[in-house]
Amino acid sequence: MPHVISTLCTREGDCVEVCPVDCIVPGDKNDPVWGKYFYIDPDTCIDCGACVPVCPPQAIFPLEELPPGHEADAEMNARYFREGPGYWDFNLEEQRRPR
Ligand code: SF4
Ligand code: SF4
Numbered sequence: 001m002p003h004v005i006s007t008l009c010t011r012e013g014d015c016v017e018v019c020p021v022d023c024i025v026p027g028d029k030n031d032p033v034w035g036k037y038f039y040i041d042p043d044t045c046i047d048c049g050a051c052v053p054v055c056p057p058q059a060i061f062p063l064e065e066l067p068p069g070h071e072a073d074a075e076m077n078a079r080y081f082r083e084g085p086g087y088w089d090f091n092l093e094e095q096r097r098p099r
Pocket of ligand 1 (some may be wrong): 011054057059
C-alpha cells in the first residue's frame with residue numbers, strides 16, 4: 001500500500017528531499033497535463049511515511065486514508081509512472097513553487 005500525493009499538492013517540493021528511495025517526482029511545471037502536481041511511484045514507495053509530516057499543505061496520505069473525494073488521486077500517481085513521463089532528471093529548485 002503506497003503513499004499517495006493528492007491534488008492538494010502545491011509543489012513545495014519538501015517531500016522529495018526526505019524520501020529515502022527517491023520515488024517522488026515532479027510533473028514538469030511546463031507540462032500541460034502533468035504540471036500541477038508531484039507524484040509518488042506506487043511500485044517503489046516503501047510506505048515509510050517520512051514525506052507526510054514535511055508537506056506544508058498536508059497533501060500526502062497512505063492509500064487507505066485518502067480523504068473523501070480524493071480516491072482517484074491514487075490512480076493519477078500510478079498513471080504518471082505507467083503512462084506519463086515517469087522518472088526524469090529534474091532540478092528540484094526549478095520545479096518547486098517559489099517561496
Ligand atoms: S511536499 Fe506536499 S505540496 Fe510539496 S511537492 Fe510534496 S506533496 Fe506537493
Ligand atoms: S512514504 Fe516514504 S517511500 Fe513512500 S513516498 Fe513517502 S517518503 Fe517516499
